[in-house]
Amino acid sequence: MASELPTTFDRPVHIAVIGGTGLSRIPGYTPVAALDLTTPWGKPSSPILILEHGGVPIAFLSRHGAHHEIAPHEVPARANIAALRSIGVRSVIAFSAVGSLREEIKPMDFVIPDQIIDRTKGIRPFTFFEGGVVGHVGFADPFDAKLAQVVEKCAAAMKGDVTLHSEGVVVCMEGPQFSTRAESNMYRSWGGSVINMSALPEAKLAREAELAYQMICMATDYDCWRNTEGEDVDVAMVMKYMAANSENAKHLVGAVLDELAKNDNTDLVLAKHWEGSAQGAVKFMTKPEGRNPEAMKKVEFLFPGFWNE
Ligand SMILES: CSC[C@H]1O[C@H](OP(=O)(O)O)[C@H](O)[C@@H]1O
C-alpha cells in the first residue's frame, strides 16, 4: 500500500508513534503519505507513514520494518530518530511488547516505564556524537515525565480488565534469544518490572536529538521466571497477546493524540523543555580545532544551523 501513496508531505509533523512487535500499523488509521527518507546514518526501518488524527498529522514508523524483517540488534535506530526529527518530530510515543518480571503486571497490561537498565552488549550504534565531535547528554531519567503524565491521564480509554501501570523499570536486553531463567530471576532481584530488546539505544538517541520520548510497554508474557510448565515465553505467545492487545493500543494512542492536540500541550509536543540540551552537551566539549568536518556535518543534519549559532 505504501508504494501507492504520495512520497511527500508539505506540513511539519511534530508527533511520531513508533510501532514495535505486532504493531506494524495502528488499526483504524489510513496513511496519507509514505516518506522514503535517507539520513547520514542510512535509511530508517521502513518508510515513515503520515496519518491524520483529527486534522493533526502524525508520523508512524514500524521499528522492525513493514514485515518484521529487522531483528532488535539490527534496528537502524540512529536513522529512525534522525529521520523523524528531520520532518519536524519533537515528541515520540514508542510502543514495545515486553515480558513481565512482576506478578502484578499481567499479560495484556500496559506499563509506562520511567527507568531503564541497559543489558545491551555494545554492538548497536548508540550515539550521534562520535568520530570527531563529542557530547554527553543527561540520561538520569531516560523517558519524558510530561509525556508520561499525558499517557497516564488516558488510562480510561482502554477496554477490558487491563491495568495501565504508571511506573516501572524496563530491562533492555540484547537478544534476539530470550533470557535464561537465572537472568530473568536476576533482573527481578535488580528491581526490573518488564523486559524488552528495544528501549535502547532508541531512548538514548531520542535524548541526544532533543526529543520528548516515552515508551508504552504492553506485557505479552511472564518471561521465564515463574517456572511454570508451558508458560515460558515464546514468539507465539508474544504474537497472540499482541494481536489481542492491538485494539487497546489503538484506543490508548487515540486518546493520547487527542490530549496532545490540545493547545495547552503545544510546548510539550514541540519538546521546548529539551531544546538546547544537546547543544550544551556538544558545543563546549570538542574544541573547534579538534572537530572532524564529517562528524560536524552529521550533527548539522540533526540540528540545522548548529555550528552557526
Ligand atoms: C517477538 S518478542 C521480542 C521482541 O518483541 C519486542 O519488540 P518491540 O519492543 O519492538 O515491540 C522486544 O523488544 C523484542 O524486539
Ligand SMILES: Nc1ncnc2[nH]cnc12
Ligand atoms: N520475555 C521477553 N523478553 C524480551 N523481550 C520481550 N518482548 C516480549 N516479551 C519479551
